[in-house]
Amino acid sequence: MSQSIFVGRQPIVDRERRVVAYELLFRASRDAQVAVFEEGGRAAVRVMVNTFASLGMDAVLGRARGFFNVNRDVLLSETIEALPRDRVVIEVLEDVEADEEVVARCRALRTAGFQIAVDDWVLDDPRQALLPYADVVKIDLPAVPERALRKLTRELRRHEILLLAEKVESVEEFELCHRLGFDRFQGYFFARPVVLEGAEVDATKTTLMKLLQQIASESPTDEIVETFKQDARLGLNLLRLVNTAGRAVRVQLRTIEDAIRHLGLQQLSRWVGILLYAQGDGGELESPLLITAAHRGRLMEGIVATRMGADRAADERERAFLVGMLSLADALLGRPITELVRELRLGIEASEALTHRAGSLGALLSLVESVERGDLSKFEPELPKWDLDLASLQKLDHEAHAWVHGLVRSPMADDAR
Numbered sequence: 001m002s003q004s005i006f007v008g009r010q011p012i013v014d015r016e017r018r019v020v021a022y023e024l025l026f027r028a029s030r031d032a033q034v035a036v037f038e039e040g041g042r043a044a045v046r047v048m049v050n051t052f053a054s055l056g057m058d059a060v061l062g063r064a065r066g067f068f069n070v071n072r073d074v075l076l077s078e079t080i081e082a083l084p085r086d087r088v089v090i091e092v093l094e095d096v097e098a099d100e101e102v103v104a105r106c107r108a109l110r111t112a113g114f115q116i117a118v119d120d121w122v123l124d125d126p127r128q129a130l131l132p133y134a135d136v137v138k139i140d141l142p143a144v145p146e147r148a149l150r151k152l153t154r155e156l157r158r159h160e161i162l163l164l165a166e167k168v169e170s171v172e173e174f175e176l177c178h179r180l181g182f183d184r185f186q187g188y189f190f191a192r193p194v195v196l197e198g199a200e201v202d203a204t205k206t207t208l209m210k211l212l213q214q215i216a217s218e219s220p221t222d223e224i225v226e227t228f229k230q231d232a233r234l235g236l237n238l239l240r241l242v243n244t245a246g247r248a249v250r251v252q253l254r255t256i257e258d259a260i261r262h263l264g265l266q267q268l269s270r271w272v273g274i275l276l277y278a279q280g281d282g283g284e285l286e287s288p289l290l291i292t293a294a295h296r297g298r299l300m301e302g303i304v305a306t307r308m309g310a311d312r313a314a315d316e317r318e319r320a321f322l323v324g325m326l327s328l329a330d331a332l333l334g335r336p337i338t339e340l341v342r343e344l345r346l347g348i349e350a351s352e353a354l355t356h357r358a359g360s361l362g363a364l365l366s367l368v369e370s371v372e373r374g375d376l377s378k379f380e381p382e383l384p385k386w387d388l389d390l391a392s393l394q395k396l397d398h399e400a401h402a403w404v405h406g407l408v409r410s411p412m413a414d415d416a417r
Helices: 037-055 055-061 072-076 078-082 100-111 128-133 146-156 171-177 204-217 221-228 232-242 255-261 265-279 288-308 314-326 331-333 339-342 349-355 359-373 376-386 388-410 410-417
Strands: 005-013 019-028 065-070 086-090 113-117 136-140 160-168 182-187
Touching: 005 288, 019 055, 019 182, 019 376, 055 065, 055 265, 055 388, 065 100, 065 146, 072 100, 113 128, 113 331, 128 171, 160 171, 171 182, 204 221, 204 232, 204 265, 204 410, 221 255, 232 255, 232 288, 232 314, 255 314, 265 288, 288 314, 288 376, 288 388, 314 349, 314 359, 339 349, 349 359, 359 376, 376 388
Parallel strands: 019 065, 065 086, 086 113, 113 136, 136 160, 160 182
Antiparallel strands: 005 019, 005 182
């Protein structure tokens, strides 16, 4: 029997908070045998190769690169050459000694076109010999006091490398590293629902243009609903618009289709036109929060469809997508989720799911959040309740990522840049 491996991802962003890479996290099934570290390292490479070969690099990474950890044995093994050198970054773990053999291997891989990252760099690091061959140096923020961090960044700036701050968990840490000149950032601040005060919510220009085209050509409502799913911010704005204070009748919404029906296509067309006019040239889909919101919605929808049948219970699938998309509304809008739920006048089921993770949709949202964290001990015991095993969940997860990455690399998005 083949062993199922779950691949988790954590976004790596640039100075504008756009996703440019993912660190890939490997998770074994409950039947996996405990292995020594060296065997585990080789298994990780095999899983990565097999996963990308079967599901496709674009489905896993979109336009981004993939960082993955290697120990000494994996670094020196020939299996590493099986990876696509223009799409991966080889992350050398902190316990790999920079002896002559390791230095020579990094030099050869760099010459062959691979990018090298050195993990958990510290002051007076004994791996100085690796710096000439490193493209990225990762610094673990909790392990380096602020004064030492300033000195460390000054030293590393003498080399032609990118500095990546790991475990960024607050806006203060992000701003400090930004001021110090870090190029890349990684941590729960970008991947979890963190309230960003004063965050502006605008739909992307390309999605608005597509909506206007669909409305003008009288496309079916389900096609318009699908377009709304492509931008979490657009769905949020739609729900807020339907329940503005000036409307005579306030409604309880269960799906995006409900909102479109209550608003009407004529009013929707006017609103989309106004948003497009105000949009200007901004509106990036490559925000980690928006990518996460879209992925959550799509994965929750996929799980419900798998459980109930793709051609059944369309309303349930739409509600699942809506809850997933809105689960980051506090971060996208910079306001407490309880306040937003009241303002959007969502149905009781969706409201309870978002505020208390209660009910069936709340349980599904919790499941998807634990999948994002790669917390196998949390989500694996829940899979039978949704008629899933690790392999089927992995397939749905990859399909959701492929759908999101398809939005980012669509021709319309390219034309707008």
